[in-house]
Amino acid sequence: MDRIFSGIQPSGEIHIGNYVGAIRNWVQLVNQYECIYCVVDYHAITIEYEVSSMQRRILETATILVACGLTPDKCTVFVQSHVPEHTELTWIFNCVTPIGELERMTQFKEKSKQHRHNINMGLLDYPVLQAADILIYKAGYVPVGEDQTQHVELSREVARKFNARYGETFPEPQVLLSTAPRIAGTDGQAKMSKSMNNAIGLLDPPEVIQEKLRTAATCPHRERRSDPGHPEHCNIFTMHTAFSKTDQIDHVEKGCRSAGIGCIECKELLSENMVEELSLIQARVREINEKPGYIIDVLKSGASRCKTIATAVMDEVRQKIGIKSDW
Numbered sequence: 001m002d003r004i005f006s007g008i009q010p011s012g013e014i015h016i017g018n019y020v021g022a023i024r025n026w027v028q029l030v031n032q033y034e035c036i037y038c039v040v041d042y043h044a045i046t047i048e049y050e051v052s053s054m055q056r057r058i059l060e061t062a063t064i065l066v067a068c069g070l071t072p073d074k075c076t077v078f079v080q081s082h083v084p085e086h087t088e089l090t091w092i093f094n095c096v097t098p099i100g101e102l103e104r105m106t107q108f109k110e111k112s113k114q115h116r117h118n119i120n121m122g123l124l125d126y127p128v129l130q131a132a133d134i135l136i137y138k139a140g141y142v143p144v145g146e147d148q149t150q151h152v153e154l155s156r157e158v159a160r161k162f163n164a165r166y167g168e169t170f171p172e173p174q175v176l177l178s179t180a181p182r183i184a185g186t187d188g189q190a191k192m193s194k195s196m197n198n199a200i201g202l203l204d205p206p207e208v209i210q211e212k213l214r215t216a217a218t219c220p221h222r223e224r225r226s227d228p229g230h231p232e233h234c235n236i237f238t239m240h241t242a243f244s245k246t247d248q249i250d251h252v253e254k255g256c257r258s259a260g261i262g263c264i265e266c267k268e269l270l271s272e273n274m275v276e277e278l279s280l281i282q283a284r285v286r287e288i289n290e291k292p293g294y295i296i297d298v299l300k301s302g303a304s305r306c307k308t309i310a311t312a313v314m315d316e317v318r319q320k321i322g323i324k325s326d327w
């Protein structure tokens with residue numbers, strides 16, 4: 001079975017954008033591939049963060065992954081820092097990665113603008129750590145969103161550079177692009193993110209979801225109930241395509257275009273479907289939280305499985321680069 005690797009940051013509240021864009025796609029892959037999913041805590045410290053809540057965020061992120069169906073019988077879930085070989089391999093990769101390539105990364109340029117006072121080495125090196133995450137398991141496929149394709153492309157280059165210098169060792173990983181719709185924030189404009197205050201959290205209670213949807217932006221061209229709408233410009237419609245059944249999507253699309261149904265009705269249907277799907281996940285989160293030590297055990301056994309692969313690859317790498325010692 002081909003191996004998959006992907007990672008998610010422990011960035012506080014996981015929202016429906018993360019769920020639809022990444023996690024739900026990951027769940028669909030577990031039967032066809034050997035999947036390794038990682039909570040990337042070392043990536044998360046490249047920008048300023050709240051130290052006191054980090055531990056909670058790591059556990060909450062892992063709990064959500066498991067609650068969404070990434071259970072230990074189907075795949076491996078673990079925390080990046082629990083397998084220090086990731087950072088060890090990063091150092092070796094640093095020595096074959098041209099700085100110019102890293103300076104060209106879109107995410108580095110954006111984050112450098114957002115965090116002007118903390119443009120640290122880790123921010124620049126972020127994609128090399130990501131390459132090490134993937135290649136330490138010799139994973140062939142990486143399910144990510146569009147925004148991460150440049151980083152996976154860099155991983156391919158790192159693999160090529162390493163192989164050219166030290167001999168064939170790593171496969172060139174390929175992106176598995178999710179076909180999931182891209183959900184914007186509730187403002188209908190920016191990317192959904194907690195810091196923009198436009199996110200619907202995966203753990204938001206039903207009333208909160210209802211309220212956030214009630215006030216969320218719709219098609220900007222539809223001012224009055226009698227105006228025909230344009231679903232292709234409406235973020236609420238995009239959410240329908242992610243949470244509603246085919247016949248319902250059809251119904252709201254036609255109804256909106258003909259002004260047959262209004263935004264309120266359209267949002268109510270969405271709200272019902274979203275609450276139904278998220279309630280199941282939330283119930284599983286509660287179950288997991290009721291079992292003391294359960295998620296920690298999942299992460300420990302995940303790390304131990306990964307460690308076995310990672311130590312073997314690191315041995316091979318040390319040998320290839322001429323620093324293996326048997327004494």
Ligand code: TRP
Binds near residue numbers: 005130142143
């Ligand atoms: N950079 C990714 C993101 O922000 C997270 C990530 C870290 C990742 N390591 C990875 C994704 C390895 C795929 C493979 O979404």
